[in-house]
Amino acid sequence: MKSSRKKILVTGGAGFLGSHLCERLLRDGHDVLCVDNFFTGSKDNVVHLLGNPRFELMRHDITFPLYVEVDDIYNLACPASPVHYQHDPVQTTKTCVHGTINMLGLAKRVGARIFQASTSEVYGDPEVHPQPEGYVGRVNPIGPRACYDEGKRCAETLFFDYRRQHGLNIRVARIFNTYGPRMHPNDGRVVSNFIVQALKGEPITLFGDGRQTRSFCYVDDMIEAFIRLMRTSDDVTGPVNLGNPAEFTIRALAENVVRLTRSASALEFRPLPEDDPRQRQPDIGLAKALLGWSPSTELEDGLRRTIVYFEALLRERPTCS
Numbered sequence: 001m002k003s004s005r006k007k008i009l010v011t012g013g014a015g016f017l018g019s020h021l022c023e024r025l026l027r028d029g030h031d032v033l034c035v036d037n038f039f040t041g042s043k044d045n046v047v048h049l050l051g052n053p054r055f056e057l058m059r060h061d062i063t064f065p066l067y068v069e070v071d072d073i074y075n076l077a078c079p080a081s082p083v084h085y086q087h088d089p090v091q092t093t094k095t096c097v098h099g100t101i102n103m104l105g106l107a108k109r110v111g112a113r114i115f116q117a118s119t120s121e122v123y124g125d126p127e128v129h130p131q132p133e134g135y136v137g138r139v140n141p142i143g144p145r146a147c148y149d150e151g152k153r154c155a156e157t158l159f160f161d162y163r164r165q166h167g168l169n170i171r172v173a174r175i176f177n178t179y180g181p182r183m184h185p186n187d188g189r190v191v192s193n194f195i196v197q198a199l200k201g202e203p204i205t206l207f208g209d210g211r212q213t214r215s216f217c218y219v220d221d222m223i224e225a226f227i228r229l230m231r232t233s234d235d236v237t238g239p240v241n242l243g244n245p246a247e248f249t250i251r252a253l254a255e256n257v258v259r260l261t262r263s264a265s266a267l268e269f270r271p272l273p274e275d276d277p278r279q280r281q282p283d284i285g286l287a288k289a290l291l292g293w294s295p296s297t298e299l300e301d302g303l304r305r306t307i308v309y310f311e312a313l314l315r316e317r318p319t320c321s
């Protein structure tokens with residue numbers, strides 16, 4: 001289903017999810033303004049879009065104000081993996097808070113609808129499984145992950161205050177682990193980590209005993225959910241959990257990756273980092289009801305497509321740094 005042509009801003013558009021979203025919005029016939037400071041994203045992720053006259057790429061840091069005219073805003077800008085968001089934690093909080101204020105201010109000025117890429121990390125290390133949207137979370141405000149977890153929580157607060165105070169048209173998605181082509185090869189995220197290690201024949205590093213569980217959503221399913229959430233009626237604000245409820249242990253994921261890459265890599269166990277959640281599984285009942293959406297890509301299919309991407313990347317850049 002195609003909607004009428006719009007000018008759409010995607011912040012963090014040169015990142016993993018952002019580049020897939022830009023592609024999809026162009027395919028749907030929209031004009032896309034991709035804004036990114038290239039901290040974790042790269043021009044390589046959108047280079048194939050540069051020839052499209054409806055696509056525009058702008059280097060800009062959203063912690064500074066942005067003056068553009070757009071109909072919709074998808075606010076995805078933010079380093080998303082612990083390695084990257086802990087690299088400069090103050091900048092991470094600034095991106096979440098100042099950046100979000102700037103994007104909400106822009107939405108208010110131009111009357112745009114605005115989407116926030118929030119995260120399952122707002123639930124912290126939860127006592128409730130799976131986590132419904134009404135669960136308020138258990139986050140350590142002074143731990144090393146807090147710059148991201150609390151930053152994203154504050155961004156949600158800002159979204160809802162702009163809604164209450166200024167009547168903004170908002171959508172908040174709480175995204176659970178998503179994977180696919182164009183993930184950063186060495187950002188420490190578990191799927192990309194395992195695939196790169198397996199393809200290089202290096203040991204697969206697992207933290208703890210590997211019995212902690214995660215759910216993994218393939219990127220195409222996630223982007224479909226973003227689009228559906230943005231198209232809902234204006235009384236739908238979220239937060240809405242988006243993810244794949246199928247739960248796997250980290251160990252099972254590692255074993256799948258080794259099998260699919262036909263790698264000889266061995267599994268190697270390391271100590272669990274501080275504040276690492278033991279279990280993470282979305283309750284997507286609300287997304288199913290509101291959006292008529294649930295993920296359709298099997299883990300094995302998604303892994304195969306992601307492996308193809310990393311094989312090509314490693315052929316081009318064997319050190320993958």
Ligand SMILES: NC(=O)c1ccc[n+]([C@@H]2O[C@H](COP(=O)([O-])OP(=O)(O)OC[C@H]3O[C@@H](n4cnc5c(N)ncnc54)[C@H](O)[C@@H]3O)[C@@H](O)[C@H]2O)c1
Pocket residue numbers: 011012013014015016017018035036037038039040041042060061062063075076077078079080081095099117118119120174175176177178179184
């Ligand atoms: N991928 C997931 O599993 C996942 C899960 C939960 C939430 N999210 C959220 O989705 C969004 C996209 O995540 P991703 O996985 O694509 O990560 P990513 O790191 O690939 O993309 C983030 C993009 O934002 C850009 N960026 C960072 N700070 C910026 C700033 N101050 N100004 C402008 N651009 C900036 C980066 O350069 C990068 O291109 C993030 O907000 C993240 O928190 C992702």
